[in-house]
Amino acid sequence: TRFGAKLLDWLILLVPNIVISLVVGGAATTFRGSLSARSVLASMITTVLAFGYFTLLESSRGQTLGKMAVSIKVVGADGRVPTLDVAMRRNAWLLLPLVPLLGDIAQLVIVIVIAVTISSGPFNRGWHDNFAGGTAVVRSN
Numbered sequence: 001t002r003f004g005a006k007l008l009d010w011l012i013l014l015v016p017n018i019v020i021s022l023v024v025g026g027a028a029t030t031f032r033g034s035l036s037a038r039s040v041l042a043s044m045i046t047t048v049l050a051f052g053y054f055t056l057l058e059s060s061r062g063q064t065l066g067k068m069a070v071s072i073k074v075v076g077a078d079g080r081v082p083t084l085d086v087a088m089r090r091n092a093w094l095l096l097p098l099v100p101l102l103g104d105i106a107q108l109v110i111v112i113v114i115a116v117t118i119s120s121g122p123f124n125r126g127w128h129d130n131f132a133g134g135t136a137v138v139r140s141n
Contacts, residue, residue: 001070002118002137008066013053017046044098051094059087063140071141077134090132 024042057064062073062081074090076082082090093114096107114126129135 001072005064005066005070005072008069009054009064010066012065013046013050016049020045020049047095047097051091054091054094055084055087058082058090059084067137067140071139072137073140074135074137076132082132082135086132086135090128090135092131093128 021039021042024038024045054064058074059082062075067073074082074087076086093107093110096103096110099106110127114128117130118124118126123136125134125136129137
């Protein structure tokens with residue numbers, strides 16, 4: 001369920017990411033994969049956009065659009081909607097691509113660690129949930 005929600009969220013973010021990449025990065029640089037200053041700027045903007053999307057929605061309502069679609073939500077250790085600070089810590093790994101060269105590799109490693117910790121932990125909490133102070137993903141009404 002969590003994977004499905006994340007997939008839906010990334011599909012939702014795909015449209016603005018494509019528009020930003022074409023407008024800021026330029027169509028030629030986007031599709032050739034070059035590292036021009038414009039394509040790096042587009043990458044930075046889309047990275048911050050994703051971080052903002054997950055952080056702001058989780059801290060304001062406990063759910064992203066993907067989580068709403070599959071009826072799950074994030075709660076803090078106290079059972080309430082996470083605070084902005086907690087949501088920022090929970091999603092901090094999304095900012096790793098801002099680190100030149102190693103950021104994408106580090107993010108891939110974190111994704112694997114999160115998946116393993118969700119599937120192997122007794123409370124289905126990922127590393128990012130523990131890092132954020134004990135958030136949890138639960139069924140919503």
